[in-house]
Amino acid sequence: MGTDEQKMTRAGVRWGSVAWITVAALALYVGFRTMPTGTNLHHMDFQVSGANALEMCDPANPQFIPVVAVRSPVRMELRPQGGAEPSAGRETRWVLTLATSGGKPIGPVDLLTVHTRKLHLMLVDPTLRDYQHLHPEPGERPGEWVFSHTPELGGVYRVFADFTPAATARGLYSFAEYTAAGEEGGQWRAPALGEDVERAGHVLRLDSEKGALKAGAPGSLAFSIRAKDGAPVPMEPVMGAYVHTTAFDEARSGFAHLHPRAEEAGASASPDFKRPNFAFDVMIPRAGRYVVWAQFSVGGREWFQPFEVNVEG
């Protein structure tokens, strides 16, 4: 072998090593980038231009969130699986896609776990009579989430999403709609404030602690439950709280999600199981009729109970 050839071979080996190191480094880089260690989305991905941007909710001062009126920095779309035609009383499997306005998919790593879940859906029919709270699971493709929903009634269901991007650590909302075939809910009234609601051996009640609720003024609601035979009520937390309440206005322009005062402050204290009572701070900016749905768990079963709340002008 001549010296020139040897030189060339050595150079070839050197260049080969460099190439291998580069490839290995690249592979490591790509590997780390695609590992589920963190979000690739940034604060900027969730910015909305214009005056109509969503004001983030202040947890110390719970308010109604006008999800429909404001522009969300997130695009949310619904697609029935297998081209199913949703109808009342029938389960439909849905693929929900979440993406930034720039088209970047929003998956599990991009969201923080809040109230034990990454993505909360609140689905409600036009009459506010069928309310369901669901938690989609990550789907096949990035940004896809799947869930099943059985609408009890017909009509245009509004699907509100509640989630918190890791990039901003602030609650964000979006909504979509779909039509379920079948008869609509029609006129109805939920039990009023201060009215005893008997259900499965229990008495449920929602009271206003400081008289009638007034638009734009801080108020407080109290939810109580007791067993008719006086036995302790075996409540368990649901999504990290003993009671969740969600208030909808008649136009379904948005919702207010409230949690009991003590739990909001971070206390995980159990209620008095003999007569559980939970106080909620509430501030609703506009007068009108609202339906407040209480969600809680008794003896391993989840209960949903609506109440009628009128906010005075």
Ligand SMILES: [Cu+2]
């Ligand atoms: Cu939830």
